[in-house]
Amino acid sequence: MRRGGGSTSPRDGGCDPALRFSGVVHRYRSLVALDHLDLEVARGETLALLGPNGAGKSTAISILLGLQRPQEGDVAVLGTDPRSAMASGKVGAMLQVGGGSGLPHGVKVGDLVAMTSRLYRRPAAVERTLERAGLTALADRQTHRLSGGQAQRVRFALAVAGDPELVFLDEPTVAMDVDGRRSFWAMMRGFSQEGRTVVFATHHLDEVDAVADRIVVMRGGTVVANGAASTIKAAVPTRRVRFASPGADPARLRELDGVDAATVRGSEVVLDSLDADATVRSLVASGVAFSDIEVTGADLEQAFVALTGDLVDARTVDDAVAGPVSGVQTGLVP
Amino acid sequence: MTGLGAFLRFEVLRLLRNVRYVGISVGFPVVFYVLFLHNEHPAAHIAGTTWRTYFMVSMASFGAMVASLNAGGTRLAAERASGWTRQLRVTPLPAWSYVTTKIAASMVIALPVIAVVEATGLLLGGVHLAPATWAALTMVLWASALPFAALGVLVGFVASGETAYPLVTALMFLLSFFGGLFTPVADLPVVLRHTASFLPSYHDASLGWAVVAGRAPALGDAGVLLGYAVVLGLAVTWRHRVEESRAFA
Numbered sequence: 099m100r101r102g103g104g105s106t107s108p109r110d111g112g113c114d115p116a117l118r119f120s121g122v123v124h125r126y127r128s129l130v131a132l133d134h135l136d137l138e139v140a141r142g143e144t145l146a147l148l149g150p151n152g153a154g155k156s157t158a159i160s161i162l163l164g165l166q167r168p169q170e171g172d173v174a175v176l177g178t179d180p181r182s183a184m185a186s187g188k189v190g191a192m193l194q195v196g197g198g199s200g201l202p203h204g205v206k207v208g209d210l211v212a213m214t215s216r217l218y219r220r221p222a223a224v225e226r227t228l229e230r231a232g233l234t235a236l237a238d239r240q241t242h243r244l245s246g247g248q249a250q251r252v253r254f255a256l257a258v259a260g261d262p263e264l265v266f267l268d269e270p271t272v273a274m275d276v277d278g279r280r281s282f283w284a285m286m287r288g289f290s291q292e293g294r295t296v297v298f299a300t301h302h303l304d305e306v307d308a309v310a311d312r313i314v315v316m317r318g319g320t321v322v323a324n325g326a327a328s329t330i331k332a333a334v335p336t337r338r339v340r341f342a343s344p345g346a347d348p349a350r351l352r353e354l355d356g357v358d359a360a361t362v363r364g365s366e367v368v369l370d371s372l373d374a375d376a377t378v379r380s381l382v383a384s385g386v387a388f389s390d391i392e393v394t395g396a397d398l399e400q401a402f403v404a405l406t407g408d409l410v411d412a413r414t415v416d417d418a419v420a421g422p423v424s425g426v427q428t429g430l431v432p
Numbered sequence: 433m434t435g436l437g438a439f440l441r442f443e444v445l446r447l448l449r450n451v452r453y454v455g456i457s458v459g460f461p462v463v464f465y466v467l468f469l470h471n472e473h474p475a476a477h478i479a480g481t482t483w484r485t486y487f488m489v490s491m492a493s494f495g496a497m498v499a500s501l502n503a504g505g506t507r508l509a510a511e512r513a514s515g516w517t518r519q520l521r522v523t524p525l526p527a528w529s530y531v532t533t534k535i536a537a538s539m540v541i542a543l544p545v546i547a548v549v550e551a552t553g554l555l556l557g558g559v560h561l562a563p564a565t566w567a568a569l570t571m572v573l574w575a576s577a578l579p580f581a582a583l584g585v586l587v588g589f590v591a592s593g594e595t596a597y598p599l600v601t602a603l604m605f606l607l608s609f610f611g612g613l614f615t616p617v618a619d620l621p622v623v624l625r626h627t628a629s630f631l632p633s634y635h636d637a638s639l640g641w642a643v644v645a646g647r648a649p650a651l652g653d654a655g656v657l658l659g660y661a662v663v664l665g666l667a668v669t670w671r672h673r674v675e676e677s678r679a680f681a
Contacts, residue, residue: 185526189522191522198513198516202514204446205446209442217524218435218524266522
């Protein structure tokens, strides 16, 4: 049930999408934050929202949480308006905090989670929420004694305490180390696999790759790319395959699948590839001797930079296989 | 609205578990009462009652004020800085509930603070009042704490984490001293006597002084306090709105 409502058009009336922006425009004085934003997220989907600062992400988020009203266009969250959805307790959110922990002092983790649960009509059991967030052992700890990563997990627990259908996470792993991030996403994955919708924004693009069903890249208040991670990465020459191969022939390497450019420096070979998987497969099949292979480069990051800068022509990023909800625009908007 | 009850209970418990806060709110008025009780003869007549009773009323007002200013002020400023107020906005709690719950929590704490000072007057000060007078005094002083609860929350919104503490301390000093809570207003220089009539702290204690002297509380005092409560409440609401629109813009 990963994409529960994915095949159902909202017009069928059966299952509304988790959220839908249609033609949303929002301006701050002369600055256009959202420029006719159209976006739809199916129930059960895990969506990553990317974009540079000023792309309109924050505005879109505050509108979908009911904190701001759009000046033009329509926004529906779980089939109703954002404020009603929030008041109904079916939406949870983990917002970014500035310098602080985002938590009140003078309270134990368990008591804070318990109080937050009581704000919701049909909350999850407190023990379940603590377990979900990996906080069972920290239930008796005072909030001001938590590390940055632990505080972050408590904020995740608060976001899911109400057993929400839709969770929004803004930069959820920002204060975590690598291990913390890994276990956070494992925890989140478990949550989303229960058929819930998760929308998250992050700057750690490697996480997006591993976690999201679909990625939406925003720029200038509108969607510039929309599709699975592999699709978006394929839109730009992003991957770099590096290995050692003494005496390799650059011309032959260029023949390999997906290779866009090949550089040979001594025994070190660097291939720029549009599809690293295919390149590695054909490298193996070619019989070229190699060792110490690594696939590096910022892959998605490079794609992201290209998409949000002006580096890529308006080539279509089409996600034919894992196509998102019908009606959602898939492609690079020039 | 079970959520509101849970949130209020949470806020009150958080205040009560804070040893420093409880120490200041209860300790200050009780210690000052015991210390300054003998500045005059406890049985000396003043404003239709005895000094021990008059000063007990002063310190009960003072305690409620200290508890209210500290409940909002410093802690609220720190919470705003930490991002907790934003997190609360993305729960089903309605937007107005944050401010109202803060004020309500202050009021919940003010009542036992008043009671503790009264108990000190009874047990250590030798204050004797009819049960109905005790009850009336408690209710009048409690209701009069409302503008201070609103003021505490306002300070928490206006000040930052660093400036809240000195601001609360200054307000505590100014309101109590110039409001005649330590030195009876009649003993203050003429200029300050006029100043006192503008301060909510003076009108708060005046209502209590009237009750213990067997006089009817003056409507003027109640009116000034109500006016302060309304103005400060509106100011808090306005600051809250401004902050919200800023935080999410």
